[in-house]
Amino acid sequence: MEFTVGQLAGLLEGKAEGDDTQKVNRLDKIQEGKPGGISFLANEKYEPYLYETEATAVIVSEDFVAARPFKTTLIRVKDAYLGFTKLLEAYAQLSKSMLAGVEDPCFIHPTSSIGENHYRGAFSYIGKNSRLGNNVKIHPQAYIGDNVSIGNNCIIHSGARICADTVIGNNCEIFPGAVIGADGFGFAPQADGTYKAIPQIGNVILEDNVSIGSNTTVDCATMGSTIIRKGAKIDNQVQIAHNVIIGENTVIAAQAGISGSTEIGKNCVIAGKAGIVGHLKIADNTTIGANTGVSKSIKKSGETHLGYMSMDIKDFLKSYAYFKNLDQLEKRVKELEKKG
Missing domain, CATH: 3.40.1390.10 (MurE/MurF, N-terminal domain)
Incomplete structure (x- = not known):
């Protein structure tokens, strides 16, 4: 150009x-x-x-x-x-x-369709009964399973895996190695100490303008849908478990993990390596700092949380002032005990 x-x-x-x-x-x-x-x-x-x-x-x-x-x-x-x-x-x-056309070899099932001005790279695969919109770019070695719906202007990069029943909106980008819609982590303990797999029969929905980073996994729901709302941006190597809901325009940095059935509000910022346990609700406009562990719901909008386990940033910084001076406080206590 x-x-x-x-x-x-x-x-x-x-x-x-x-x-x-x-x-x-x-x-x-x-x-x-x-x-x-x-x-x-x-x-x-x-x-x-x-x-x-x-x-x-x-x-x-x-x-x-x-x-x-x-x-x-x-x-x-x-x-x-x-x-x-x-x-x-x-x-x-x-x-x-500029990418357009079909490279050989690649496969699309006769029951599936793809719109105008599309690109399908070599060794890409599209399964049964899938519908792909206009200007969709499927890069080499990408996999799209059965009954998948993908909107207009989407890019599926090399090595990405879009599993069965996934629904993807318009203007989405899935980067290399991401897996969308694989089984969630569901196992029932048995009397003999073993675990029995619970069928995961739900799906994943990505709304418009969603970005999913390389090697990130978004698990399908046990029942219903795991949902990433419009405008959300997910970094590389993030784990989003079954039945999670990520709110509009929320951003999640690398190596964060969201456990099953947790709901994240809109316009949240979740920093790298943060971990959120299951079945929680995180309010809109929440910021969760790097390496923070969240074990209870955050109900008030606009808070910033740090620490393991997490606490409001003002409380954390006050506590940290004591943490770093513990050795001096111990010496003072011992001196007072001697005087006493």
């Missing part, structure tokens, strides 16, 4: 300063910029690279004032970081939309 500097300035609603007829075909770091590349300058500590870079163009904020001469063409925008982010988004979207 190749564009002129002027075209990119128009896309970013900015103004080119220099030769806007030059062509750009690559995104570069400013310190590694070469001819044909475009970069950005948003952090002042990288400013020295502006005077050395060979990049064809550099995006800067409109109020930037150069300290000395430079060779590159500038694109001035309101916010350089946001401008470059917009460019990255456009580049990624164009790259994805």
